Every structure is written in C-alpha cells, then in structure tokens.
Amino acid sequence: MTLNINGIRIPDSLMTRQATELVRDCESDLLFHHSSRVYYWAALAGQQRKLQVDHELLYIGCMFHDMGLTAHHCSCDKRFEVDGANAARDFLQQHHIDQADITKVWTAIALHTTPGIPEFMDPVIALVTAGVEMDVLGINYDGYDADKRDAVVAVHPRSPQFKEDIINTFYQGIKDRPQTTFGNVKADVIADKEPAFVRGNFCSIIRGSQWPA
Template sequence: PRSVAGIRIPCGEVTRAAATLAREASSETLFNHVMRSYLFGCALFDRRGVPYDRELAFLSAVLHDLGLVEAYRTPDERFELDGADAAQRFLKARHVPDDRIAVVWDAIALHTDAAIAARKRPEIAMVAVGSGADFSGNGLDRIPSGTLDDILGAFPRKGFKQDAVDTMLSLCRTKPMSVLMHPFAEVGRRHLPGFPVPTVEDLVLAAPFAE
C-alpha cells in the first residue's frame, strides 16, 4: 500500500527496491514485522511532532532484520551487525550517499538497544522504538486503536511471537557466541541444555587476575 493509517510509505526507486529485497528474502511473518516496525515508529513519532527523514526511516526499518535471514548470516557476528552490513552493501550498490548509509547502518546495528538508540537522531531511534513496540508491545498504549487496527490489518502478525522465539533459538544453536552478553542468550539458557555461552558474572569471575 502507498499508505496505512494515514502514514505514507515512501515509493522512490531505492525504497521500492529495499521493500522488494526484504519481502523476497524474508518469510511473510518477518516481512510484516519490519513493515509494522516502520509504521509503529512513525505513528509514535508523528504524535510527538518529531521531524524525521521518512525515506531513511523506511530504509532502516524495512532492512533492519536482514541479519536474521539465513542468506545474510555470518558465522560469528551479532545479527544486528550482519543486517547493518547487508543493508550497507545494498545501498552502496544503488549509489546512496555515504552519510545516509551511515544513518541506516547505525539504526540497524543499535535497534535492540533502545536506551542507546534513543539518544541518536530520530531515524535511528525510530527503528528501536517501532520494532520494540511490535516485539513487546512497549508504547502501543500511545497509538490510537484505529491506527493500530489499520496497521495490523495491513500487515498481520502471522504467528510472530513463536516465530521470534524460534529464530532466537536458531541463532543460539548455530552461532552461540554471537549472543554473548546479548538478551537472546537468556532464551538459549532457558531452552537449550548445555548452552555454552557464559553469563556476565562468569566472564568477570574468570578474568585472569590474582585478587
């Protein structure tokens, strides 16, 4: 759609290509999540009257979970960095200016750390806020019910909760050290017997100092 709940979806050449990439690379469940992330972020920031670059916000949101897709996973990096690097390659190939690519990279790399992202420019903060609203419901009480219904109608959840847990477990199984000191490690410890990733306490107590 060109707009959802009165929120415009950019339709330039690069944004269309980014949406196509995300749609073709992702499952329907994951693609709908990244679209809801954009729309929730816009809804929350628009209500506060915060100005932002809509194209950058869309590119950052629609590409933010590429690191969860098998084709873009590296053996060791955190999924946020895999996604940021994949988005950077995609945008460079389309001759997007480096300063704009840097915003998208930061938005994707920081989107699971809302406290840090919130201190950055709006397009970076919006991905953390929008994806966080879809992931945990944080902030949904500030979105009018009609807007929320329109967004969920356009991009339904399609079992997102269990899909998210399954994806986290997949990362924990296949590249466990990528979740070292990452919130996904909690999921691995709960569900995977013998999960090898140490806690922060384990790390500090194992430091090679005589005290």
C-alpha cells in the same frame, strides 16, 4: 497494498521499491510483515515525539533490521544485528547514499536490541528501535490508537501465534552462533529454547582475564 495512515506511507522511490523486493525475496512472510509493521510504528512514534526524520532512511532501517536472521545474510560469526546492518550498508552504497546517512541506518540496525541507548540518538536510530519494541514487546502499545493498530495489522498481519513464532524465528537465526548473544537480549531466546545453555558472564570474563589482578 499501500497503507496511508496519518499521512504516513511507504516512500515511493526506486530505492524503497527495490528494498521491498529484496526483503520480500529474502525473508519469510512473518519477518516481512513484522518489518513492515515496524516501519509504521516507527513513523507514528516519530509523529508522537515530533521528530523530523528521513522516511526513506527510516524505511530501510526498519525493513533490513532482521535481515541478519536469514540464510542469505548470515555471516555465522557476527551478531545478527551486525549482519543486517551490513546488508543495509551494502544496499545503500549501491544507491550512492551519503556515508553519514548510511552510518545512521547501520547504527539503527546494529543497536535495535540494545535498549536504553538508541532513544537518545539520531531520530532514524531512535525510531527503528521504537518500532521494533512496539511490534515485539508491546512497548507504548496504548500510545497508538486502536484504529491505527488495526489498520496496520490489516495490511501487514500478525500470525495467529506471532509471539511464539517470532521467538522461534529469532532462535533459528541465532542458535548456531550463541557466542554472539553475549551482552544482549537474544541470550534470553537461546536460554528459553535450550535449558542447558550457559550464558556468558561478564564478571567471569573479568576474573578470568590474563591480568594478574
């Protein structure tokens, strides 16, 4: 079902249709609907902020942002954000997208769990993070009218226990590469699921380096 809300809809092009099919095939229902909602929150945030954005690129960024959590796109040694960014890059290259635009999408996905930075960058980068923050963390929840929230969720539903389900999905996607969570918010996920988990420590790395002082 295609949703048109405030004039925002999924761009109808061969590239976006193929992206939808690819993500649908690779991701669980939970991640697919989450990523779809992220696009609408991101696009609506763009309207709120009066930003001009390429909606095709925004859609690709939103839809691919969690692809690194899937078995199909897990490198098993890189941050899942980088795996997702690389998957989007490869997809966009197949569609002969300009390198500068590919870089925007790659950066948007790579930085979507690094708060406080994307908001100052290109609208594609800023809005992917805004969409993720709305759907996962509820940031700016009241900034979206209730009828718009309800319309998006009606088409792309949240599971009855979405909060716990998304945490568990994050965990399943990163538990075998805990070293990749150093310095980003996903360390909290492993700590939540594994009480014995020892986080990497920035100060310990400084003190333990080979420098004599």
